[in-house]
Amino acid sequence: MATIRFTGLASGLDTEKMVKEMMKARKEPMNRLLREKQTLEWKRDSYREMNSLLLELRTSVDSLRFSGNFNKKQASSENDNIASVNVVGTPKLSSYAVEVKQLAQAEMPAAVALTIDPSLKNNTKAEIGSAFTLTVNGQAIQVEAKDSIESVVSKINAKTSASNVQATLVDGQLHLTSASGKVGSLTNQEFSITTTGDSSRLGIAADSTVTSTTGSVGQKSKVVINGIEHEGTTNKITFDGVEFTLKQKNVGSAINVSNKVDEDAVFNTIKDFVNKYNDIIAKINKEISEPRFRSYKPLLDEEKEALPDKTVDKMEEMAKSGLLLRESTLKSALDEMRRAFSTAISGTGVNAAFDTMTEIGIGGPPFGKNAYQENGKLYIDEKKLRSAIRNNGAEVTKLFTNFSDSTNPATKYKESGIAERLYSELSKAIDKVTGQAGSATSTAAYDESYLGKKLKETNDEIDRWEDRLKDIENRYYKQFATMEKLMAKSQSQSSWFAKMSGQ
Structure with a gap:
């Protein structure tokens, strides 16, 4: 205060x-x-x-x-229509002879889509209401009247390992498809669904048979690179830090892929x-x-207050110059x-x-x-x-x-x-x-x-000087206060003598 x-x-x-x-x-x-x-x-x-x-x-x-930052490689194919290439690692070889023997093909499953009764579609937990036997690829499944469409799906999938067929509800339809990798195990790459009893709410007429579409077996890609055959589940094969994307067979007519330093x-x-x-x-x-302008020193706060901002900026710029x-x-x-x-x-x-x-x-x-x-x-x-x-x-x-x-x-x-x-x-x-x-x-x-140490020492010295100056200032005020007291006393005595003289 x-x-x-x-x-x-x-x-x-x-x-x-x-x-x-x-x-x-x-x-x-x-x-x-x-x-x-x-x-x-x-x-x-x-x-x-x-x-x-x-x-x-x-x-x-x-x-x-x-x-590694200088060994950046750029690969180029002699024929991108047969195989395109992209460097994904650090290739050690400078070139590759590439012969595409077979392209990878995805398996197409055998499948049947059954349109179920709208009431079951809107409520998958509703009871089917009639009992019947559903034979999926030779595996008999007993459907009870109290079963829901969800429980029917569960019963079909419980037999998947034996029937090679799995069931899924998709957009109000019951889809039955051959299990992944099982197309080749089906008769003629197809399967049949036979019902005994009233299965109409399931989308199959009573006592009837439905045959799936014909599936196709997938195949792996095969490519010979520098005389060594490689197989893959897709048409992308990585070898020696280079990714080869296979596009077309060229059996008996190998193309060249070359590596060179990525100059750019x-x-x-x-x-x-x-x-x-x-x-x-x-x-x-x-x-x-x-240059160092030694005549310019940092301004104190009271000096800054007395000067225009532009002048302060200019003087501080000169004072900062040449410190290093x-x-x-x-x-x-x-x-x-x-x-x-x-x-x-x-x-x-x-x-x-x-x-x-x-x-x-x-x-x-x-x-x-x-x-x-x-x-x-x-x-x-x-x-x-x-x-x-x-x-x-x-x-x-x-x-x-x-x-x-x-x-x-x-x-x-x-x-x-x-x-x-x-x-x-x-x-x-x-x-x-x-x-x-x-x-x-x-x-x-x-x-x-x-x-850092020098600044700490200087700041400590500033703190000591602030205390010292406060003491000096207080002493000055105390001295002036004593003087005022004495003068007031003197003036009081003079006034008394003046009054006495006047009497």
């Missing part, structure tokens, strides 16, 4: 204004701390933003460390990474090269990434003709540009890169993904692929920046990072 003071009653002085002026000089040490705290917060946020960029780039480069997919993966790299290093280079000027960790990270790109890889199986990025069409500025002005930006010779992917895909893969198990750091670096080097260097930079200002995803005001 704010203290209410009545000042200047005896002296007529503006005590509030005088105390405020006296406190200005006293507050200066705390003001410096407040400005320092704001600068530290800005600096921490800038570091965390840079850390977020490094993390984003490391995530992008992570996909380039694994050969690999090219776009590399191009997307290069674009991401260029975008992020441009942002980091901008941050570490911004020539920051050593970020500058070192950029240098190490450039070294990772430019250093040739070596090791078992590495082709010397494809041991640097420039040999596959990725390098610095084209002729006529000044490299130092580009700050490590990469350019892609699309024609050269596509040619390398198409004709030397294995070498391109090694250039990015080569792994070294050497325990010697220098040897490991030389033998590691570009992506492995970049991932390692980015991880080191992220760890260092995290130690300086906290992780990229952190929202904590204070943490165990250098700036």
Whole structure:
């Protein structure tokens, strides 16, 4: 609760204004701390933003460390009318000879549809009202007068294993069909239903026989791929990571299916990474090269209130500028990434003709540009890169993904692929920046990072100064109150003497 003071009653002085002026000089040490705290917060946020960029780039480069992202294949069929193809895995073979011997065909069951009495259709639990014998494919079923259509269905299905026929109620009809896979076990691939007694409410005339439609037996697909026959229940067969969709027989006239590297997919993966790299290093280079305007300091709250919003924004922009000027960790990270790109890889199986990025069409500025002005930006010779992917895909893969198990750091670096080097260097930079200002995803005001601890110390010092200044302010007001008391007493005595003199 704010203290209410009545000042200047005896002296007529503006005590509030005088105390405020006296406190200005006293507050200066705390003001410096407040400005320092704001600068530290800005600096921490800038570091965390840079850390977020490094993390984003490391995530992008992570996909380039694994050969699977370079082994994307595209299959094509010599004749899509006979068999079309689609890569669903990681093919090991480059081509396949395909002969379709037989297409899969679904089984067509034998079936009968009986139109039951409307009263049973509307109430499946109603009694049939008459007893009779229902013989389904040679299996006798006793139907009682008290049976409902539902119980009749249950009785028929209880005999399915012997009759090979099953019953279902569908849209007011009683459907009897051969059980799945049982068409071939029926006589002439048909079955009959015979009734003895009044079965009219079931949709069959009394003492009559109904014969089902003729079913057909299904068949499996058969295809010979590279001399080996494969069977399937459908016309889709997967072999060596390739899905073959069989459409037409071509016995005695095999077609060729070929696998090749999906040039567009690999090219776009590399191009997307290069674009991401260029975008992020441009942002980091901008941050570490911004000019520092040391004469501009963070504004205090009372200073902001006295200025137009546009002026405040402009002054804060100038005060924030250059907080990471020539920051050593970020500058070192950029240098190490450039070294990772430019250093040739070596090791078992590495082709010397494809041991640097420039040999596959990725390098610095084209002729006529000044490299130092580009700050490590990469350019892609699309024609050269596509040619390398198409004709030397294995070498391109090694250039990015080569792994070294050497325990010697220098040897490991030389033998590691570009992506492995970049991932390692980015991880080191992220760890260092995290130690300086906290992780990229952190929202904590204070943490165990250098700036986190520094902010905590500064904030504690501000709290101590606030208490100290409150004590000083109270002392000033107390001194003025004492002065007012003495002046009031003096004025009272003077008034008494004046009265006495007048008498």
